Amino acid sequence: MFEEIYHKYDWEKIKKGIYGSTGEDFLRSLAKDTFTPDDIIPLFSPAADQYLEEMAAKSLTITRQRFGNTIQLYAPLYVSNVCSNSCVYCGFSRSNLIKRITLSPREVEDEARILYDRGFRHILLLTGEDRRAVTPSDLAKIARSIHGRFASVSIEVYPMETDEYRMMAESGIDGLTLYQETYHRETYANVHPAGKKRDISWRLNGPDRGGMAGFRKIGIGALLGLADWRIESFFTAVHAMHLSRTYWRSLIQISFPRLRNAPAGFTVPFPVDDRSLIHMICAMRIIFPDAGLVLSTREPSRIRDGLLPLGITMMSAGSSTGPGGYGHPGLAGDQFPVEDTRTPEEICSLIRSKGLDPVWKDWDRKFIE
Numbered sequence: 001m002f003e004e005i006y007h008k009y010d011w012e013k014i015k016k017g018i019y020g021s022t023g024e025d026f027l028r029s030l031a032k033d034t035f036t037p038d039d040i041i042p043l044f045s046p047a048a049d050q051y052l053e054e055m056a057a058k059s060l061t062i063t064r065q066r067f068g069n070t071i072q073l074y075a076p077l078y079v080s081n082v083c084s085n086s087c088v089y090c091g092f093s094r095s096n097l098i099k100r101i102t103l104s105p106r107e108v109e110d111e112a113r114i115l116y117d118r119g120f121r122h123i124l125l126l127t128g129e130d131r132r133a134v135t136p137s138d139l140a141k142i143a144r145s146i147h148g149r150f151a152s153v154s155i156e157v158y159p160m161e162t163d164e165y166r167m168m169a170e171s172g173i174d175g176l177t178l179y180q181e182t183y184h185r186e187t188y189a190n191v192h193p194a195g196k197k198r199d200i201s202w203r204l205n206g207p208d209r210g211g212m213a214g215f216r217k218i219g220i221g222a223l224l225g226l227a228d229w230r231i232e233s234f235f236t237a238v239h240a241m242h243l244s245r246t247y248w249r250s251l252i253q254i255s256f257p258r259l260r261n262a263p264a265g266f267t268v269p270f271p272v273d274d275r276s277l278i279h280m281i282c283a284m285r286i287i288f289p290d291a292g293l294v295l296s297t298r299e300p301s302r303i304r305d306g307l308l309p310l311g312i313t314m315m316s317a318g319s320s321t322g323p324g325g326y327g328h329p330g331l332a333g334d335q336f337p338v339e340d341t342r343t344p345e346e347i348c349s350l351i352r353s354k355g356l357d358p359v360w361k362d363w364d365r366k367f368i369e
């Protein structure tokens with residue numbers, strides 16, 4: 001389980017290593033094709049900042065070699081915004097007075113139909129983290145009702161037991177996304193003041209439980225802005241190394257959710273600027289040539305346009321971040337504001353304008369049936 005590996009690394013020591021790396025250390029690491037945790041430390045260092053163009057060039061080359069010219073499109077589908085946690089950075093926190101809704105199975109199907117008609121074949125089902133509002137059985141039923149139409153159905157919900165994840169996989173869900181939010185233990189405790197999410201071990205080992213359950217795709221990430229992005233990147237990469245080695249049949253995906261507009265009363269403690277985000281994405285591509293790198297509509301169009309060729313392989317488009325938001329925009333409280341509000345058609349045009357191919361479907365579960 002990842003928690004054992006996590007405890008081998010001390011945040012402050014890693015920070016010292018990253019901030020103490022030299023340009024020579026960075027160039028030695030950049031020349032490698034495979035990496036140990038020690039090798040990746042210089043890739044996230046301030047000494048690497050001056051080599052961003054070299055990193056971007058290598059990242060671009062690797063991405064085109066491994067993924068061709070394709071960019072996979074997906075859409076989030078929020079089933080519920082009921083949450084029993086109180087993450088200080090999130091619009092769904094139980095302390096926020098927003099309209100709470102849990103869609104009925106019929107309403108989920110309506111939302112799914114809208115996304116299907118817009119062309120999406122990969123969808124991500126999301127809920128707040130309250131397993132009473134949407135139980136694992138509810139999710140399994142929803143998945144069974146819609147997965148026939150979609151090539152891929154993933155979930156981003158509360159962490160589950162391995163057997164529950166198995167039930168998800170058996171009902172047609174093939175992907176799990178579970179962000180750690182932050183790998184900095186004290187920050188984790190401070191930003192998760194109440195609810196089950198306070199249990200950092202439960203979350204750290206969640207992707208392992210998903211791997212044991214046999215998900216085809218496992219997505220992880222840190223919520224950028226909660227702690228120093230350089231050290232978060234190191235821990236995210238070590239987590240991805242562990243998962244890809246242990247669950248080698250699963251495709252590992254790394255997301256880069258950046259805190260931009262936090263709820264009132266919360267100030268982003270470590271804002272991540274655009275250059276740092278590019279640095280992080282390029283370094284991850286260099287370390288993980290085959291990983292899916294995901295960028296959501298949290299990012300404004302200008303950033304998404306610029307990052308598109310550099311290493312990203314999956315993008316959401318035309319997203320709503322509240323339940324029922326496709327059929328009835330504004331029906332309930334959203335999780336976060338969407339910055340890139342362009343339609344899926346506009347995103348496809350953008351992708352083509354960069355010489356890339358938008359892909360609605362690159363997988364069919366019939367491959368394994």
Ligand code: SF4
Pocket residue numbers: 083084085086087090091092093094127128129197
């Ligand atoms: S981040 Fe997730 S667990 Fe935390 S308040 Fe938001 S929906 Fe709930």
